[in-house]
Amino acid sequence: MRKKIVAGNWKMNKTLQEGIALAEELNQVLAADKPNCDVVIGTPFIHLAKISDIIDHKVIGLSAENCADKESGAYTGEVSAAMVKSTGAEYVILGHSERREYYHETYEILKEKVLLALANGLKVIFCIGESLDEREKGIQNQIVKAELEGSVFNLSADEFKNITIAYEPIWAIGTGKTATADQAEEIHAYIRSVIADKYGKQIAEDTSILYGGSCKPSNAGELFAKPDIDGGLIGGASLKVADFKGIIDAWKK
Ligand code: PEP
DSSP, X not given: OOOOEEEEEOOSOOOXXXXXXXXXXXXXXXXXXXXXXXXXXXXXXXXHXXXXXXXXXXXXXXXXXXXXXSSSSSOTTOOOHHHHHHTTOXXXXXXXXXXXHHSOOOHHHHHHHHHHHHHTTOEEEEEEOOOHHHHHTTOHHHHHHHHHHHHTTTSOHHHHTTEEXXXXXXXXXXXXXOOOHHHHHHHHHHHHHHHHHHHOHHHHHHOOEEEESSOOHHHHHHHHTSTTOOEEEESGGGSSHHHHXXXXXXXXO
16 A cells, blocks of 8 residues: 655755754644654754654654765765665655756756665655646656656666655646646546556555645645645745645544
8 A cells, every 4th residue: 555645845944943843843743643644854954953852753654855976985975875864754746847947956856865865764755746838748757758768767676666756747736736636636647657657556546645736724635635646846835834734634534
């Protein structure tokens, strides 16, 4: 059975103190009312070590939002997968469209990052998704397939079991525009079929595929009700406990 997951992506938000307060509040709220899905928070690097000490890792997983494509050494300003792991984090988000677009992360760079993350015992939440232009041209399936082939289909079947996919149409991220549940389901089912072609039906059935893009408490229920949508990667709505909890609770309905 594949996991249901609600993962937050704080992006470049929250000072250390604000982040600690947010994690403490979420930890308390979920201790009082246990989720029936896996919950992960993706935080900036500076928060990881402190937050790792605060949260109950049995209830909340901890993720970085990036890691370096090099193992160690003279790469000023970079943070390696081993460093991320040493904070107590269990996950890293890779391939986010903001990293692909603003920091020019290519398929090859992401391939290296994924390999280093897995080699250091991190699970990867790997983001894929098309732009508005690509959706309007009707080539969204080709795009997500190429992103998978370019950066994660080199993995062995055993390695691939540590990958969670996040389908995030770029036109829906932070825009308030959500893919309809039917639009999302259609491409999630396609992604699962591409994984099945590569790794076989069982691994495809066991792979969690999250939806991301303006997911909020009011639309999470409809999205999560679809058979191939296994949860969400949540940006804006992960910055307030009430909103994030509202999305987590969509799995209780
Ligand atoms: C994201 O960037 O991963 C995301 C899904 O953002 P938002 O929920 O704000 O659209």
